[in-house]
Each structure stands twice: as C-alpha cells, then as structure tokens.
Amino acid sequence: MKGSRVWSPIVGVVAFLYFVVPLVATAEFSVQEGPSHPFWAAYSSILSSPQFWSSLRLSLFMAVSAVVIGLVIIVPATYWAFLRAPRLQTWVEFISIMPFVVPPIVLVLGLVHLYGNGFGPLSSRPIMLMAAYGVISMPYLFRSVNNGLRSMDVRSLTEAALSLGSSWPRVLFQVVFPNLRTALLGGTFLVFALIMGEYAMSSMLGLNTFGVYMLLTGETRAHAAAALALISLALVWFLVGVMQAVNRGNVTIGGAR
Amino acid sequence: MAFLDIKDVHRQFGNQKAVDGVTIFVERGEFISLLGPSGSGKTTLLRIIAGFEYPDSGSIVVDGEDLTRTPPQRRNMGMVFQSYALFPNMTAADNVAFGLRTRHVPSAQIVPRVAELLTLVGLSEKTGRYPHQLSGGEQQRVALARALAPNPRVLLLDEPLSALDAKIRVTLRAEIRRIQRTLGITTLYVTHDQEEALAMSDRVVVFNQGRAVQIGHPEDIYDRPANAFVSSFVGSTNRLHVQVIDAASGTCAIAGQTLHVDELPAGVAEGTLVDLWLRPERIHVVDPDAPAGSNRLQGIVEDTMFLGASSGVRLSIGDQSVMVDVPRDSNRPTPVIGGAISIDFSSAVTATMGDPL
Amino acid sequence: MPNAPTATTVSPMRRANHIWANSVWFLPLGIFALLFLLLPSIGLFIGSVTGGPHGVTLSYFGQLFQNQYLDAYKVSIELSATTAIVGAAAGVALAWAVVGGGLPGFLRPFFLTFSGVASNFAGIPLAFAFTASLGPVGLVTLFLSNHIGLNLYKHGFSLFGFTGLAITYLYFQIPLMVLLMVPALDHLKQWGEAASNLGANSWQFWWHIGLPILRLPLLGATLLLFGNSFGAYATAYALTSGMINLVPIVIGQELSGNVVFSPNLADALAVGMIVIMITVFAVYLITNRNEARWQR
Numbered sequence: 027m028k029g030s031r032v033w034s035p036i037v038g039v040v041a042f043l044y045f046v047v048p049l050v051a052t053a054e055f056s057v058q059e060g061p062s063h064p065f066w067a068a069y070s071s072i073l074s075s076p077q078f079w080s081s082l083r084l085s086l087f088m089a090v091s092a093v094v095i096g097l098v099i100i101v102p103a104t105y106w107a108f109l110r111a112p113r114l115q116t117w118v119e120f121i122s123i124m125p126f127v128v129p130p131i132v133l134v135l136g137l138v139h140l141y142g143n144g145f146g147p148l149s150s151r152p153i154m155l156m157a158a159y160g161v162i163s164m165p166y167l168f169r170s171v172n173n174g175l176r177s178m179d180v181r182s183l184t185e186a187a188l189s190l191g192s193s194w195p196r197v198l199f200q201v202v203f204p205n206l207r208t209a210l211l212g213g214t215f216l217v218f219a220l221i222m223g224e225y226a227m228s229s230m231l232g233l234n235t236f237g238v239y240m241l242l243t244g245e246t247r248a249h250a251a252a253a254l255a256l257i258s259l260a261l262v263w264f265l266v267g268v269m270q271a272v273n274r275g276n277v278t279i280g281g282a283r
Numbered sequence: 284m285a286f287l288d289i290k291d292v293h294r295q296f297g298n299q300k301a302v303d304g305v306t307i308f309v310e311r312g313e314f315i316s317l318l319g320p321s322g323s324g325k326t327t328l329l330r331i332i333a334g335f336e337y338p339d340s341g342s343i344v345v346d347g348e349d350l351t352r353t354p355p356q357r358r359n360m361g362m363v364f365q366s367y368a369l370f371p372n373m374t375a376a377d378n379v380a381f382g383l384r385t386r387h388v389p390s391a392q393i394v395p396r397v398a399e400l401l402t403l404v405g406l407s408e409k410t411g412r413y414p415h416q417l418s419g420g421e422q423q424r425v426a427l428a429r430a431l432a433p434n435p436r437v438l439l440l441d442e443p444l445s446a447l448d449a450k451i452r453v454t455l456r457a458e459i460r461r462i463q464r465t466l467g468i469t470t471l472y473v474t475h476d477q478e479e480a481l482a483m484s485d486r487v488v489v490f491n492q493g494r495a496v497q498i499g500h501p502e503d504i505y506d507r508p509a510n511a512f513v514s515s516f517v518g519s520t521n522r523l524h525v526q527v528i529d530a531a532s533g534t535c536a537i538a539g540q541t542l543h544v545d546e547l548p549a550g551v552a553e554g555t556l557v558d559l560w561l562r563p564e565r566i567h568v569v570d571p572d573a574p575a576g577s578n579r580l581q582g583i584v585e586d587t588m589f590l591g592a593s594s595g596v597r598l599s600i601g602d603q604s605v606m607v608d609v610p611r612d613s614n615r616p617t618p619v620i621g622g623a624i625s626i627d628f629s630s631a632v633t634a635t636m637g638d639p640l
Numbered sequence: 641m642p643n644a645p646t647a648t649t650v651s652p653m654r655r656a657n658h659i660w661a662n663s664v665w666f667l668p669l670g671i672f673a674l675l676f677l678l679l680p681s682i683g684l685f686i687g688s689v690t691g692g693p694h695g696v697t698l699s700y701f702g703q704l705f706q707n708q709y710l711d712a713y714k715v716s717i718e719l720s721a722t723t724a725i726v727g728a729a730a731g732v733a734l735a736w737a738v739v740g741g742g743l744p745g746f747l748r749p750f751f752l753t754f755s756g757v758a759s760n761f762a763g764i765p766l767a768f769a770f771t772a773s774l775g776p777v778g779l780v781t782l783f784l785s786n787h788i789g790l791n792l793y794k795h796g797f798s799l800f801g802f803t804g805l806a807i808t809y810l811y812f813q814i815p816l817m818v819l820l821m822v823p824a825l826d827h828l829k830q831w832g833e834a835a836s837n838l839g840a841n842s843w844q845f846w847w848h849i850g851l852p853i854l855r856l857p858l859l860g861a862t863l864l865l866f867g868n869s870f871g872a873y874a875t876a877y878a879l880t881s882g883m884i885n886l887v888p889i890v891i892g893q894e895l896s897g898n899v900v901f902s903p904n905l906a907d908a909l910a911v912g913m914i915v916i917m918i919t920v921f922a923v924y925l926i927t928n929r930n931e932a933r934w935q936r
Contacts, residue, residue, distance in 0.1 A: 034742020041734050041814075045758060048769040048811065051779035055772040099668040106665035114666065121673045127917040128681060129871025131888040132910040135895055136680025139687055139903060148675070157676040164673075216760070223763050225874035226888070230895045240764040241878055252772050255765035259757075266756045335833050355836040368834035372852040381848070382838030433839065 049259070056252035068253040072243075081239035088228075088235065089221040092159035093214050096167040099160070101210075104171045105202065109184060122168035125161050133158055134230045151231045158227050163217040167210075174209025215269035219262045284347065286311035286469055287332075287437055292341035294327055301327040302338070303493035312467045314460065316480035319490030320516065325473045328490075329439050332471065333362050345436055356385070361430030362439040365446070367422045369414040375401065375425045376410040382433040400428040403462060420451045427459065431466065438463070438470040444479065456483055477517045481505060489513050505562075511635045514560040521566075521605045523559040524637060527551050533630070535559075538601025542578040543630045556637035561628060564608040568596065568618065569627045577630040584618045598624050681914065687907035700908035709890065709909065716870060716887045717916075719802065723809040724865035728858065730810065731817025732825075739825040740832065752822065755815035762812045767878035770808045774799045800880045808879060809869050816868060820861040824854060856927045863924040867917055887913055 057065040072078050100122060107114040125133070137158060141148040148154070180202060187197045225237035240258065244251035285308035294302040302324045309315055317325035330336045332343055334355030342351045350358055361382075369378050379397045388396075401407050404424035414422055423443060430438060440459070444452045460483050463470050474480050480487045481501040489497045489504060489512075497509040508514035515522070525535040525542065530551050533544040544559065551557060569579070582598035582605065596607045596618050607626060609618070618624055688700050703709060737743050738751050773780045776793055785791040798804055828850060835845040873888040882889055882898075887909055894906035 034737035034740070037733050037737040038743050038747075041730075041737075044814075045754070045811070047780060048773045051773035052769040054779055095672070099672045102665045103669040106662070111662060118666070118669065121669060121677075124673070124677060126867065127914060127921050128677065129873070129888060129913055129917065131871070131873045131891050131895070132684070132913050133677075133680065135891055135906055135910050136684045137676065138895060139907065140680050140683040157672075160672065161676050219760050223765065225763050225878070226892070230892060237764055237874065240768075244764065244768055244878065248771075251768045255768035255772075258765040259761055259769075262760050263757045266760060267753060269756070333833075333837060335836075355833070356839045356841060358837075359839070360837065362834070362837040364830060364834060366830055368830040370831055370834070370849050370853075372849065381835070381840070385835075385839040385841075385844055429834075429838070 049256075052252045052255050056249055056256055059249045068247075068249040069257075071247075072250055072253055072257070077234070077239055081234050081236045084234065085222050085224075085236035088156060088159055089218045091156045092163045092221055093167075093217055095156065095160035096163035096217065097210070097214075100164060100167045101171055101206075104168060105175065105180070105198075108172070108175045109181060119168065119172070121164075123165045125164050128161075130158070130162065130224075130226045131230070133161060134227045138230070151233060155228055155231050155233055155235075158231075159221050159224070162220065162224075163213075166216050166220075167213045170209045170213030171206065174206045177209070178205045180205075212269045215265045219265040219269075222261055222265075223258055284344075285309055286313075286346055287471075288342070288344040289328070289332065290342045290344065292328065292331060292338045292343070294324075294331060294336060294338050300324075300493045302331065304341075305493075305495045307488055307495060307498065309469060309471065311469055314463055314470045314472065314483060314485045316472045316474055316484040316487045317490060318474055318477060318480040318487050318517070321475060323490035324493040325488075325490045326441055329362075329441055329471060329473050332437070333360055333439050334358050359433065359435050360437045360439055361433065361435035363423075363426045363430050363441065363443045365442045367414075367426040369422055369425055369429070371414050374411050374413055375406060375417065375428075378414070378425055379429045379432050382429060386433060396432060400432050401425075403431075403465075404428045405458075419447050420455060423447065423455060427462070431462075431468070436469070438468045440470065440472045442473055442475065445474075445476075452479070459483070481517070489517065491516070508560065508633055511558060511560065514633055514635075519563060519606070521559075521561040521563065523561060523600075523603060523605065524556050525559055527553055527555050527557060529553065537580070537603070540580050540600070542580065544632055544634050545630045547634050548636050551636070557634050558637050560633040560635070561605070563595070563606045564593075566605065566607045566626050566628045568607060568609050568615075569625050571623070571625045573625075578628050580626050582624050582626065584620050584622050584624050586620060587618055596624070598626070684907045684910045684914070687904050688911045691902070691904035700902070700904050701912075703905055704908055704912055708885070709905075712885045712887045712890050712909075713912065715802070715885050719806060719809070719886065720866045720870040723806050723813045723869045724862050726806070727810050727813030727865050728817050728862040731814045731861075732821055732854075732858070734814065735818045735821045735825050739822055739829060741829075752819070755818045758815040759812050759819060762872070763874035764878045766808060766811055767875050770799060770804070770811070770879065774804065774807070800883070802884070805876055805879060805884065808875060809872070813865050813869060817861055817865060820864065821854075821857065824857045828853060860924045860927040863920050863927070867920050867924075870917065870920070871913070 056068050059065075059067040103118050104122075107118045128136075134154075137154045141154065143149070148157075183201050183205065184197055187201045192201070223237050223240075224235065225241060228235035229238050229241070236258070240251065240254050243254055287307075287309040289305060289307040289309070292302050292305050293300070305324070305328055307315070317328065319325045327336060331338050334350070334353060338351065342349055344350065345358075345360075370381065373381065376397050379400055380393050383393045383396060397410070398407065401410055404427055406421060406424050406428070409417065409421060412421075414425070417425065426443070443459070444455055447455065456479055459472075472480070472483065481504070484501055486499060487497075487501055487504050488495045491512050497504060497513045499507075504513065504517055508517060511522075514520050523537060525537045525544075527547065528534045528536050528541065530547055530553060533547055535542055535544055535547075535557065544557075548557060571581075580600055582600040584596060584598050585604060586597040588595045588597075590608075593611055594609045594617065596609055598605055598607065598618075605626070609615075689696055689698065691697075691700075704713070738748050770778075772778055774792070775781065776799075778799070781792055799808070831849050831853065832845055835849055840848070871888060873892060876884055876886055877889060877892065880889075882892070891906050891909050891913075894901055894903065
C-alpha cells in the first residue's frame with residue numbers, strides 16, 4: 027500500500043508523543059521535589075515509608091492467594107471438561123468469562139450486601155477481597171489454561187501416559203502440569219499485574235493495598251505520587267514483559283481500571 | 284536483452300543476505316522454476332520482482348522498462364500466493380474480476396473475460412461460490428484465474444501447490460503447465476519440490492544461501508549438477524569419497540579398488556580426497572564375469588527394498604555404502620543380503636573437492 | 641438375546657460413581673462461582689426489587705430514571721462510547737502503520753510489548769501520569785502556555801472533566817485495540833499484497849476488501865473497548881476525586897458510606913450495569929460467531 031507509507035510515519039510520531047510524553051512528564055515531576063531536596067528525595071521517602079512496604083506486602087499476598095484460588099478452581103474443571111466431558115466445556119467457559127460482565131465495583135457491592143452483615147468467615151473483609159480477586163482472575167486463567175490445553179494435544183498425552191501404566195495423579199503432576207506451565211505462567215503474571223495496582227475493590231473494603239496507598243499518597247504528596255506511578259509502571263512492565271516472554275503473542279484484555 | 288532481466292539483485296534483512304547478487308535473464312514465454320530449500324532467497328526474489336520488496340541494489344527490467352522502483356499495483360504482474368490470498372468476501376467470479384475492475388475495464392468486457400478464465404481453469408460451474416465453499420485445489424485454480432485475468436506481462440507463482448495433497452499436486456502442475464503453454468505467458472515458479480521443478484520447467488534456477496548456484500535445463504541440472512549442493516538437493520544421489528592416485532589420468536582408489544574419472548576438479552594433487560556424485564539409477568548391477576565397462580567395483584549387499592517399478596539395493600564398498608536402483612527383471616535373481624555384488628558406472632561422473640556440504 | 645445387553649449396560653452403582661468422579665473436578669469452580677459470583681449477583685437483583693415497605697417493588701428501577709441517575713448512565717455510556725470509537729479508530733490506524741509495513745519492521749516487537757504494558761497501565765498511576773502532563777501545572781500544560789502561548793485551562797479545558805477523562809482512558813483503550821486487531825491485520829496483509837498485485841490502490845483495497853473483511857472483528861473489538869471503560873472506576877475516581885457523575889462512582893459513594901442513600905437503589909444501579917454489560921458482551925459473541933464463517 028503506497029498510501030500507508032505516507033501517513034504511517036505521521037501516525038507513528040503522534041502515537042509516540044501521546045504515549046511517551048505522560049511518562050516523561052511523570053518522571054520529570056518525580057524528581058522536582060524542590061530546590062532544597064536532592065532529585066531522589068521522592069523516591070527515598072517512598073522507599074523508607076513503612077506503609078509502602080506493608081501495602082506492597084498485602085497486595086503481593088492477595089495476588090498470590092488469588093492466583094492459587096484461581097488455579098485450584100479453573101485448572102481441574104477446564105482440564106476435565108476438555109478431556110472427558112466436552113458437553114460441559116461451554117459451561118466452564120461461560121462461568122469463567124462471566125466476571126467480564128460484572129464490573130469490579132458491582133462485584134464488591136454484591137459481596138458486601140450479601141455477606142457484610144455476618145456470614146461467618148465470609149463476612150471477613152480480607153476474605154471477601156481474596157474471593158473477589160479470585161473472581162477477577164477466572165477469565166484470564168481460563169483463557170491461558172484453555173490455550174495451553176489446545177496447543178499441547180492433551181488428549182494424546184494423557185492417553186499415552188495411561189497406556190504406559192501411569193496413575194491419574196501421575197498423569198496430572200508429571201505430564202499435564204509440566205506441559206501447561208508455560209501457558210499458566212502467562213495468565214498468572216497478568217493476574218499479578220492487575221491485582222498489584224487494583225484500587226476500586228480494596229478501597230471499598232477498607233484494606234490498605236498498594237493501590238490504596240498510591241491514592242492516599244497522591245492526595246498529600248504530588249511528587250511522591252509521580253514517583254510511585256513510575257515504580258508501579260516498572261512493576262507492570264516487568265510482569266507483562268515476563269508474561270510476553272513466556273507466552274508469545276497472546277492478547278490480553280482488561281486491567282485495574 | 285531478454286524479456287525479463289533480473290540483474291545483480293541484492294537484498295539483506297538485518298545481517299542476513301536473503302538475495303546475494305542474483306542475475307537471471309528470462310526469455311518471453313519461458314517457464315522458469317526457482318528451486319531451493321526454504322530460506323534460500325527464492326521467495327524474496329519473487330517478491331522483489333512483484334514489487335512487495337525493494338532490492339538494496341540491482342534492477343528488474345521487463346521488456347526494456349526498468350520497474351525496480353515501480354509500486355506493485357503498476358507492474359502488471361500476476362501473482363499466485365502460497366496461501367492463495369483469495370478475498371474471502373467475494374465470490375470466485377468477483378475475485379477473478381477484481382484485477383479488471385481496478386483497471387476500470389468496462390463491465391461488458393469483464394463478464395466474458397471472467398467466464399473465459401474460469402472455463403480455462405475448469406471452474407465454469409462454480410463462479411458464484413465463496414472461497415470457503417471451494418476445495419483447496421479449486422481455490423488454487425481461482426487464484427490462478429485471478430492472476431491471469433488482467434493479462435499480466437509476467438506470471439509469478441509462489442509455492443502454489445505446497446498446501447495441496449500429493450495426487451492433486453500432480454494433476455494441477457500438469458494443468459498449470461498446459462495453461463501457461465496455451466497463453467504463452469512468461470512464468471516464474473517458486474518451489475522447494477525438485478520433482479515439480481524438473482517436470483514443469485523450461486529452465487531451472489537452483490538457489491542456495493541467496494545465490495543462484497546453477498541455471499540450466501532440467502536435464503543439465505539433473506545430469507550435470509554444478510556442485511555438491513545441487514547434486515544432493517536435486518534427485519537422490521550417492522556420495523563416494525575416493526582418493527586421487529594419478530590426477531593426469533583421472534585414476535582414483537576406493538577400498539583397494541581403482542576407478543577412472545574423466546574430469547577431476549582442477550588442481551587436485553595426488554593423495555587428496557574427492558567426492559564422486561552418483562545417481563542410483565546410473566549404477567548398473569552386472570555379472571562379476573561380464574566384460575568390464577568404464578568402472579567396475581565389488582561390494583557386499585547390505586539390504587534390499589521393494590520400490591514398485593524397481594528394487595533398491597544398498598551395498599557396502601569398504602566402509603562406504605551405495606544405493607543402487609535395479610530395474611525389476613525376472614531373468615536376474617534378486618541380490619541376496621550378505622552376498623557379493625558387482626556394479627558398473629560411467630567415468631563421466633561429477634567429482635568435487637571433498638568439501639563438506 | 642440373553643447375553644447381548646449385559647455387555648453394554650452400566651450398573652446404576654457404576655453410573656453413580658462415574659457422576660461423582662466427574663463432579664469432583666467441577667466442584668471447586670462450581671462452589672466458588674456460586675458463592676462469590678452467582679449468589680452476590682442474585683442478591684443484587686433481589687435487593688433491587690425488594691426492601692420497600694410493600695415487599696416486591698419496581699420503585700428502585702423507577703428511580704434510575706430520575707435526573708441524577710439517568711445522567712450517570714448517560715455520562716457513563718457517552719464516555720465509554722467515545723473512548724471505544726476513538727480508541728478503535730486510533731488503534732486500527734496505529735496497528736496498521738506497524739503491521740502493514742508503513743513503519744520499520746524492527747519497531748514491531750517493541751510496539752507490541754509496549755501495548756501489552758500500556759493496556760494494563762491504568763487506575764491510580766495512570767491518573768497521576770496525566771496529572772503530571774495535562775494537569776493545571778503539568779508539563780504539557782506549562783509547555784503550551786510558556787512556549788506557544790496557549791493556555792488550555794483558560795480555554796475551558798480541564799483534565800478533571802469528561803474530555804480529560806476521555807483523553808486519559810485512551811491511554812489504555814488504544815493499546816488494547818492494537819492487541820485485539822493485530823492478528824486480524826496480520827491476516828489482512830496477504831490480501832493487501834494480492835490487491836496491489838491486481839492493480840488496486842489503497843482506497844480500492846480498503847473499500848472492497850479491508851473494511852468488508854474487518855467489519856465484524858472491528859465491531860467486536862469496539863464493543864470490548866466499550867465494556868472495558870464502562871466498568872472502570874479507579875482512573876475516574878483518582879482523576880476527578882470522585883466528582884464526575886459515572887455509575888461506578890455513584891455506587892462507590894453508597895458503598896463507602898460517603899453519601900447516604902438506599903442500598904437497594906445501589907443494587908438497582910448495579911443490576912443496570914450488569915444488564916448493559918451482558919448486552920454488549922452478547923452482541924460481541926454473536927459478531928464473533930459470524931466471523932468464523934469467513935475466517936477459517
């Protein structure tokens with residue numbers, strides 16, 4: 027296409043400006059605490075703040091829990107439906123992508139209204155948040171497990187293992203999971219990236235996650251907020267980078283909006 | 284000057300030389316195959332001719348007109364893509380008509396032209412079908428008709444049969460050749476299938492690592508390969524390491540037996556190793572006491588296999604093994620595994636320096 | 641007759657075992673989805689039609705049509721539609737610039753990785769980044785007023801209103817569109833070459849081939865973008881301090897107890913969001929199914 031050679035550079039330059047300028051501005055802002063401060067003042071104040079580390083720990087803990095919950099509920103169902111109960115495949119997929127139609131704020135509202143007024147352990151807010159994060163992880167993990175199963179011909183692998191005299195646990199732990207690992211890593215890192223910056227649900231549940239800490243910082247210390255934004259971008263960049271390295275070319279949808 | 288001149292074309296991707304100084308002169312109406320393994324630069328050259336890539340240096344000249352920098356839509360070259368690239372939103376007839384519509388041919392002329400081409404490729408019954416309603420072979424025919432419809436100066440085919448199964452491939456390659464002869468259109472055909480290239484072409488260009496290593500008639504390529512690569516890539520072949528005993532007379536030795544080679548590589552010294560390239564069907568199994576032909580070697584039968592029209596015999600001469608094609612002949616007993624066997628071959632054999640492939 | 645059927649009949653006992661063995665694999669997902677997805681959603685629905693003095697009532701849904709709430713839906717839908725359509729157009733243009741060969745090929749891997757990052761770079765840090773660039777003392781704002789003499793805020797622009805929010809949302813909408821469309825555009829490239837080989841110019845290619853082929857994928861991706869921004873909360877909240885009238889923000893006000901109104905009304909607002917999301921997603925699924933007809 028001859029035309030595309032003419033306007034492509036224009037599109038490229040405009041896009042470059044739109045996507046890079048906010049990052050440059052943030053970086054610039056983060057090192058301008060004031061004339062009496064060194065340029066790293068904002069960063070050192072964040073890194074020496076106990077709230078920063080405790081919020082990061084909480085988010086990390088929540089992310090790990092969500093991934094574990096997600097794997098435990100998604101992997102067996104997807105695997106078994108794929109292998110032995112194809113009629114249930116549609117249902118597993120349907121349930122797994124349902125969280126897409128329930129916005130996070132709506133999910134929290136539902137959880138709080140249902141369990142908030144005492145329902146044993148379910149009324150505990152950390153547990154509610156963990157469950158909510160588990161729900162958000164479902165579509166991403168389903169997609170990566172499903173892609174993984176499709177790409178590795180799991181049926182033949184399972185049948186080969188069984189015909190060689192393997193037991194079911196051995197099939198799962200020595201044949202299926204090792205081969206699914208790459209696909210699972212992709213989904214796992216994406217869920218991690220989403221949860222590390224999540225704000226809406228944790229703030230509604232009154233838990234001081236990393237996202238909540240960022241917002242509170244932003245309300246009082248603008249330069250530190252800019253520094254935090256860059257730190258969190260670096261975190262997402264790292265996680266997505268790892269994800270794309272292990273999981274080439276998979277489309278990702280969503281984010282901690 | 285020929286009809287299509289490809290002159291010293293270079294193209295580099297990163298630090299890989301995809302096309303490294305290729306020159307081919309194609310006569311009007313000629314059918315030329317570009318043959319080579321994947322990554323040898325043949326497809327890149329075809330895309331340069333079509334205008335999808337530009338060469339770093341060199342030129343493409345058609346009928347005296349330099350097209351090197353002309354955009355593809357103004358080159359008037361018909362191309363058949365490996366994936367066919369049929370427009371999925373158009374019927375077979377609309378696909379064929381597309382190139383005429385872009386040239387603003389009046390519709391009164393488009394309709395008969397489309398019908399003519401679809402008849403030519405044997406699809407007159409399926410004009411209204413969408414690509415996904417056609418079989419692979421039928422899609423291939425539509426792609427050919429589409430490329431031919433605007434009367435292109437040159438027809439370019441990029442591995443057009445590689446996605447089809449063996450039977451259809453053989454039928455279609457005969458048909459492509461028939462159509463090409465009917466129209467007398469200058470054609471470049473990219474393939475990695477040596478059988479296809481030899482069967483269809485007026486001339487074959489063998490590619491290796493971005494270079495055209497041999498250009499010639501199919502018989503030349505097969506019988507007189509220019510080097511070790513061509514010899515091993517085109518057809519099946521035996522590679523025999525022999526030691527030069529006397530360079531002047533062409534006498535060589537293998538496992539204590541001597542043989543004679545008409546033409547040794549220039550400048551070989553006594554005692555060096557050279558490679559002989561022998562086609563399995565050019566080696567004859569003979570009676571041990573028959574009068575000697577050009578070259579006579581003794582070996583031990585290792586294995587025999589039934590190949591339909593002939594038998595394959597694998598024999599060992601010293602520590603080297605040789606494959607021989609033996610026509611099935613009821614008068615001759617089948618060689619016995621472990622038995623002695625005598626073979627005979629001409630001294631007009633390709634010999635190269637003992638270089639690794 | 642006597643022994644024929646026995647070979648194929650499964651005893652009731654074995655069948656029960658079979659069903660049990662099957663269900664073990666599905667129980668974790670089933671129980672979890674029931675407890676934390678289905679029951680809460682059903683709870684919202686029940687809450688939205690009860691709680692009045694007279695048992696079942698539609699009065700809360702009725703209230704959705706009052707000015708404030710109707711306006712929240714209107715702004716939410718307008719914002720999502722605007723960012724979806726603009727994001728889709730810009731995303732396709734950008735993706736084609738890279739995929740279609742208009743920009744150098746070595747940019748592609750970098751560009752795709754960046755899209756993966758940017759489509760997940762949202763919420764609080766994104767709001768900060770745009771405040772640092774387009775806020776009242778942002779880098780771009782100051783550059784424009786000091787060097788070009790254009791004072792954005794004097795001309796009525798505010799980062800903290802609809803336009804500012806839309807510009808910010810595009811930061812994750814455009815890359816998402818890019819990621820969604822790159823596979824389809826990669827596919828389209830072969831037809832682009834075929835068309836130019838047959839003498840078509842850019843317009844002829846897009847009009848006769850590109851748009852007809854991409855119509856459904858484009859529609860589907862645009863709908864996903866709509867859903868993507870419709871449920872967004874964090875970016876809007878951080879940027880406007882919760883001052884913009886979007887449905888998620890209104891629901892958030894009830895949840896955090898900042899503004900006192902009936903929980904049942906919040907339930908009704910939430911059910912309204914789910915209904916819109918289901919509609920969008922259903923249309924997306926239908927378009928995707930039809931797409932399979934051409935693209936095998």
